[in-house]
Amino acid sequence: MARPIWKGMISFGLVSVPVVLYPAEQSHTLSFSMLDKRDFAPIGYKRYNKTTGKEVPWNDIVKGYEYEKDQFVVMSEEDFRREWRIHGDFVRKMPGVSAYRQNVVVVREREKGKPCDYDTLPIDGIVELWFKDEQTLQDAFGSAAGQTTMAHAKTFLGDITAFLVAERRVV
Numbered sequence: 001m002a003r004p005i006w007k008g009m010i011s012f013g014l015v016s017v018p019v020v021l022y023p024a025e026q027s028h029t030l031s032f033s034m035l036d037k038r039d040f041a042p043i044g045y046k047r048y049n050k051t052t053g054k055e056v057p058w059n060d061i062v063k064g065y066e067y068e069k070d071q072f073v074v075m076s077e078e079d080f081r082r083e084w085r086i087h088g089d090f091v092r093k094m095p096g097v098s099a100y101r102q103n104v105v106v107v108r109e110r111e112k113g114k115p116c117d118y119d120t121l122p123i124d125g126i127v128e129l130w131f132k133d134e135q136t137l138q139d140a141f142g143s144a145a146g147q148t149t150m151a152h153a154k155t156f157l158g159d160i161t162a163f164l165v166a167e168r169r170v171v
Contacts, residue, residue, distance in 0.1 A: 033063070035061065062074050062075070094149055099128070103127070104124070105121075105126070
């Protein structure tokens with residue numbers, strides 16, 4: 001089944017209806033694998049080297065894309081930072097974007113006050129794009145610059161989860 005490209009809620013007074021938007025075409029995106037940086041062997045769910053069977057600590061794991069059977073292109077953290085800078089340049093060309101923020105996760109807590117590891121909460125960051133209204137958002141992602149921006153995102157991000165939210169100021 002296709003991965004949703006947009007998830008959100010439509011509210012009618014006190015009733016909220018969840019909405020999921022799926023692409024009408026098949027998408028071919030990159031899916032990064034965790035690799036042992038010493039020999040680029042794939043890392044299993046419990047972070048073990050699939051060749052040796054030995055557990056691999058997080059500091060020995062790198063991200064890579066398998067372009068052929070057992071052949072990987074490895075991306076370093078600096079590669080990802082560079083891609084985020086490039087991605088920011090693409091976002092700047094999208095019409096109607098009033099603000100853009102890249103938030104990097106520095107501490108993970110599934111439950112407040114209880115730090116957890118990447119396995120428990122596998123999120124690297126959160127990106128915010130701000131638009132005047134939903135139509136401006138739709139126009140931005142429907143534009144050539146928006147299509148280019150999303151195509152670029154799919155070259156270095158494993159998963160993209162989107163939320164359409166409305167600001168409600170409390171303080």
